[in-house]
Amino acid sequence: GDSVTQMEGPVTLSEEAFLTINCTYTATGYPSLFWYVQYPGEGLQLLLKATKADDKGSNKGFEATYRKETTSFHLEKGSVQVSDSAVYFCALRDAGGTSYGKLTFGQGTILTVHP
Amino acid sequence: DGGITQSPKYLFRKEGQNVTLSCEQNLNHDAMYWYRQDPGQGLRLIYYSQIVNDFQKGDIAEGYSVSREKKESFPLTVTSAQKNPTAFYLCASSILTGTTDTQYFGPGTRLTVL
Numbered sequence: 085g086d087s088v089t090q091m092e093g094p095v096t097l098s099e100e101a102f103l104t105i106n107c108t109y110t111a112t113g114y115p116s117l118f119w120y121v122q123y124p125g126e127g128l129q130l131l132l133k134a135t136k137a138d139d140k141g142s143n144k145g146f147e148a149t150y151r152k153e154t155t156s157f158h159l160e161k162g163s164v165q166v167s168d169s170a171v172y173f174c175a176l177r178d179a180g181g182t183s184y185g186k187l188t189f190g191q192g193t194i195l196t197v198h199p
Numbered sequence: 200d201g202g203i204t205q206s207p208k209y210l211f212r213k214e215g216q217n218v219t220l221s222c223e224q225n226l227n228h229d230a231m232y233w234y235r236q237d238p239g240q241g242l243r244l245i246y247y248s249q250i251v252n253d254f255q256k257g258d259i260a261e262g263y264s265v266s267r268e269k270k271e272s273f274p275l276t277v278t279s280a281q282k283n284p285t286a287f288y289l290c291a292s293s294i295l296t297g298t299t300d301t302q303y304f305g306p307g308t309r310l311t312v313l
Contacts, residue, residue, distance in 0.1 A: 088241070118301070127205075127289055127304040128242075173241060177302075186232070186257065187291075187302055189241030 086111045090190035105159040107174035115178040117157040122171045203305035210310045220275045220308045222290035231273040236287040
């Protein structure tokens with residue numbers, strides 16, 4: 085079945101540091117890939133997405149490239165801010181088989197950015 | 200403003216009671232979903248609905264029930280049969296269930312069983 089594996093956290097960085105959160109996946113079909121962000125006590129917000137191989141999703145300085153050859157979708161940001169502190173979820177959506185278009189999530193990575 | 204609303208934000212329940220969580224969307228989306236989030240874990244799908252008067256079980260439907268009488272509304276009932284109901288519940292919607300369609304999430308309801 086489909087699965088998503090994220091690097092274990094928590095991740096703690098200083099402001100303006102470079103961020104990478106690794107995400108790899110397994111899927112039976114041709115999934116779309118997503119990064120969602122969750123701030124404390126809130127729901128999930130879509131951060132970016134990519135729908136086919138070699139697509140790059142980007143938003144608010146964050147980027148991720150859909151790499152089919154390595155089945156990866158790593159999240160990067162060149163200079164993090166304190167306001168980026170949140171939980172980040174990698175997810176895939178695969179319409180193949182019995183997945184009925186559901187999102188399959190990684191376990192989430194907690195990011196804390198210090199001033 | 201278009202979006203998804205969930206109520207209440209916090210809910211406390213005694214063991215043996217059924218409770219219903221509200222989810223409303225004004226995005227004109229056909230598909231709606233309920234997920235459960237536990238600490239340190241990703242989200243798991245409880246139920247989903249692709250169209251009014253139709254819904255399907257997700258991965259962890261036992262102890263839950265839903266209805267979809269209106270396009271805008273998809274309430275979730277947590278029954279007394281759910282053995283470990285304390286969790287954060289998130290409702291989502293999307294235009295359709297296609298692979299590329301983005302799911303948008305509500306703010307969530309935190310349910311605590313006393």
